[in-house]
Amino acid sequence: MAVSEFNDTFLRACRLEPTDYTPVWFMRQAGRYMPEYRALRDKYDVLTLTRTPELAAEISLQPVRALGVDAAILFADIMLVPIAMGVDVKIVDSVGPVLDEPVDSRATIERLHQFARTDIEYLRRTIQILRGELKIPLIGFSGAPFTLASYLIEGAPSRTWLKTKRFMYEQPKLWHELMDKLTGAIIFYLHEQVDAGAQALQLFDSWVGALSPADFREFVLPYNRRIFTALEDTGVPRIAFGTDTAGILADFADIDCEVIGLDWRQDLAQVRRLFPDKAIQGNLDPAVLASGWKATEHQTAQILKSLRNRRGFIFNLGHGVWKDADPETLRRLVDYVHAH
């Protein structure tokens, strides 16, 4: 393959450089909405898929072939970091990550250990396979410390984060120790991904919107900042994504990153004015995709029209694709964004 065949539109948008069209990819673009993925899931559990390089690479490539997106994202699970740190995690269908022994004490935090390259050799191998196949950039990623900490402390997905917040308020010293350990592990994990070939990195802070601005600043922001600063030496674009961040977004100005990823609860145009020197990624409500092409086209047109200048804009959803989405709607959506 000639180097000239490589389509770097996504990377150029991350760096605020001019592009021929608006690049697009989708969070969780590999997943249960695709028949090709479901066929593999019928045979293997999620963790086996993520830890078998040939299968993880194949799954990462499925949406690239089917949809024509401008970036691939490594197929992995955000719990791979805690698992590499020694936590016993089960991924339960229709529930999510479940722990028999949630983190609740100094002893459970001390059991978490930093890990080595050999513990994630499968991930490096997946990335190497993908780089051999892809003609578009490959995005690596990790869950952010707060989101991982909340899974570890709750022991199962929560919509109130009550145990997490109690731990944070009642045992702030242990909280900071836990966040510090996760932060170190995440930095190592993301460095390894770039070393193996990842060409951009996204930190997913899916649950950070559960916090008040004051709590975010005190208990979370220093760790997210540390991660992004530590990744500067990778030279790849860094994407800071969180859901439900409208009330804390001003603090993202302190994060050293190239791209801000947004969910659908904010006006893109307003956020652009707040961050004129960063690229912006988002933000179609993934629920729209379950309502067919007409609704999808209408809302996408609204998003595109809201931006006067599309330099430094990457089209995406506001969160991951849901299993109810129609792959054909996603394919048309890619074409539509490219054409408009």
Next chain:
Amino acid sequence: MAVSEFNDTFLRACRLEPTDYTPVWFMRQAGRYMPEYRALRDKYDVLTLTRTPELAAEISLQPVRALGVDAAILFADIMLVPIAMGVDVKIVDSVGPVLDEPVDSRATIERLHQFARTDIEYLRRTIQILRGELKIPLIGFSGAPFTLASYLIEGAPSRTWLKTKRFMYEQPKLWHELMDKLTGAIIFYLHEQVDAGAQALQLFDSWVGALSPADFREFVLPYNRRIFTALEDTGVPRIAFGTDTAGILADFADIDCEVIGLDWRQDLAQVRRLFPDKAIQGNLDPAVLASGWKATEHQTAQILKSLRNRRGFIFNLGHGVWKDADPETLRRLVDYVHAH
């Protein structure tokens, strides 16, 4: 009782008038965290409690006696409006409102009927009893159209609102018919409450934060505006409360109300600058209450300190009290806000 015994601090704060201290009340201040309430719930289901004037009045008074708050709120359920409109709703313990026949068609919307004073006579009677007992203002309330519509369409509490959004996108005409009907019913319901004696009104839009700003403006805001405008003739302070509204709050400027109620995801001081002519109510994260007095005191001090001027400020939580809260922590919190 002499008129002078009536403590109108809360009403004065709603109107941006000077007060001797910062008034405080709590959303869901009557509820399962109180042993007195649980004793009644052991004998009666929720709907019986809300529709039996002597019991509903007693429950409304429990937190007034136990905590020393500056306003009482009518004990009622947001599903009383749909129930009065003919919907068959069950309130299932630890789940919430459940419908055997969710709203999904023109026929199910047409079955919703406007109701009459006689259908909510129990509510008027509860309010009359309370006004005879209370020396602080009584707040009436209703669920907002979006929040009620989402319960009706989902058929059960949802955290994705996928059915609601699909209905809204795929059948916008029916959506607007449903919202129009709910809006008319809510206006009648709130007028009746003031006619019976309620001295302030709050509209609870608990789930509106699930929407994008564009969807909020198109599918919801016109109805909330209509409700508040229609209530101007009551002369009582009107409180517009929603959770997760940071991304849509600027649009609240179009709502004709005296008070903006906020959850914990926004900085109060910022919101004050956005709405210099409105009172502000909020916004301690209710999760803090489950973490004991020290955390509660710390976070409350932060909130109070963040406001340079406390005229037009009403202290509250960011959402309802959770069943894990300790009544003693709430009692100390009231004293603390009054003293600081």
